[in-house]
Amino acid sequence: MKKKRYLVDNLYTADPAAHVFNGKIYIYPSHDIESGIPENDLGDHFDMRDYHIFSMEEIDGEVTDHGVALDVKNIPWAGRQLWDSDCAFKNGKYYLYFPLKDKTDIFRIGVAISEKPEGPFKPLDAPMKGSYSIDPCVFLDDDGSYYMYFGGLWGGQLQRYRNNKAIECGQEPKDDEPALFARVAKLSDNMLEFAEEPRDVIIVDENGELLKAGDHERRFFEASWVHKYNGKYYFSYSTGNTHLLCYAVGDNPYGPFTYKGVILTPVVGWTTHHSILEFKGKWYLFHHDCKPSGGKTWLRSMKVVELEYNPDGSIKTIDGMTD
Ligand code: FUB
DSSP, X not given: OOSOEEOOSSSEEEEEEEEEETTEEEEEEEEEOOOXXXXXXXXXXXXXXXXXXXXXXXXXXOOEEEXXXXXXXXXXXXXXXXXXXXXXXETTEEEEEEEEEBTTXXXXXXXXXXXXXXXXXXXXXXXXXXXXXXOOEEEEOTTSOEEEEEOOSGGGOGGGEETTEEOTTOOOOOTTSBOOOOEEEEBOTTSSSBSSOOEEOOEEOTTSOBOBTTOTTTSOXXXXXXXXXXXXXXXXXXXXXXXXXXXXXXXXXXXXXXXXXXXXXXXXXXXXXXXXXXXXXXXXXXXXXXXXXXXXXXXXXXXXXXXXXXXXXXXXXXXXXXX
16 A cells, blocks of 8 residues: 555544554544634644544455544543544553643543443543643553653643643753653553653664754654564654654663654644554554645544555655655
8 A cells, every 4th residue: 555545534533543453453533623713833723522433444444433432521620622542452441541631721641441442431530640741652562561652842731841740931941952752651550540750752863862952853742652663662753843753763662762764754734643553464654634624734634554664674754745
């Protein structure tokens, strides 16, 4: 599959997190809507209110919409904005992790549980203790440990935290200072809490130097994803205001990760966000763009394309603009 394929045409969907459960592909996207809220740098226009979950048996097969799996009106601690989610399976239960602003307009990460990958999901009464910011991604390592990666700048509020504590007047570091990094923490056995204090997901350049805050073409902005290929850990992410999907490679789930390159060049729209999945011996990049909505940044459409590696394990860059 060298051509990109849009997956759904009757809803706007973004930030697709794809997993194989029970031999099928399940996709956990955000559900974009026309909220009427003007566009701004804090992402207020992304005022999403529910999640639909999709599945397909083949990469080019029919896509099934399983309907509303979780609605903001059923989340007791909800303020607004259901952003990028992810799902993990353990001991017969599926755990949906989602970022949502609480009633004080602070992003927290919530958990909802189901016995089926497509839901419906029942949310817990409170967000995860010590959680903050956005874009949770849960990675299952070969030894059975689950790790959550999270964080996002600007509207994602990551700049308001240092050492897992909220700071006053949170700002990004100066251009020549180390960048802010995503966070990672092992999950507790019951999958409901962090089992440890979240740590920085450090990204270094080819000389082992920490990426700098002013390095907008390479530094982390949002959209963490982790996959393993040939025994190496690939941490991929969006650079936000430079609209690239990049990746960095490490030897363990905590990093440090060494910056390696661009997976996807800019797409139509401001945000870019993805997941990477192996299915039946091939690798795929799930992502989104705003072509079908005529470029409206808050109305995105998820799509999939094959992802290829070079013999040295590097990823072949995909052109975001071509079909
Ligand atoms: O969908 C809302 C936000 O836009 C996501 O959480 C970010 O990663 C960006 O794609």
